[in-house]
Amino acid sequence: xxxxxxxxxxxxxxxxxxxxxxxxxxxxxxxxxxxxxxxxxxxxxxxxxxxxxxxxxxxxxxxxxxxxxxxxxxxxxxxxxxxxxxxxxxxxxxxxxxxxxxxxxxxxxxxxxxxxxxxxxxxxxxxx
Numbered sequence: 001x002x003x004x005x006x007x008x009x010x011x012x013x014x015x016x017x018x019x020x021x022x023x024x025x026x027x028x029x030x031x032x033x034x035x036x037x038x039x040x041x042x043x044x045x046x047x048x049x050x051x052x053x054x055x056x057x058x059x060x061x062x063x064x065x066x067x068x069x070x071x072x073x074x075x076x077x078x079x080x081x082x083x084x085x086x087x088x089x090x091x092x093x094x095x096x097x098x099x100x101x102x103x104x105x106x107x108x109x110x111x112x113x114x115x116x117x118x119x120x121x122x123x124x125x126x127x128x
Contacts, residue, residue: 001122003037007076010066011037014101019044019118020063021055029055034097035066042078042120045094047113056082062120076127083121090115 003011017035020028031052036043042064046053056062060082068074091107094115098107109115 001080001125003040003122003125007078007125008037008039010068010076011035011042013069015066015069017044017064017066019052021052022059022061023051023055024058033064034101035064036093036097036100038119040121041083042080042122043093044118044120045090045097045115046118047115049114052118053085053116056118057085062118064120076125078120078122079124080120080122082118084117084119086117086119087114090117093117 015035017033018030019033020030023029029051033044033046033052036045044052044064061079062082063077063079065075065077091109094107094109095105098104
């Protein structure tokens, strides 16, 4: 499903998102995340070993809400699937997000931390 200009703008702005993944028993797990887009997909950066990473490896279905930072009543909900767990470029991507959200040039990835980008293909978009 193509992302509208408004949805892309919300993903490109420094708005906090909430990512819902599914636990092994089917219950939801929600994490606040930094969010990005390549124009087609929703991009979320995480580290291997985290709950959301483990959940999407087992079940790629996700939902993500993005609310405008200055007006939390303006939001968009995207449901879709993680279609790729991208390791290449993940450290550069988290540095890009750190600049967007904090103004810092580097996130400060720890030597034993392995970053990965969750590439989410939207299936439904509401509030757009």
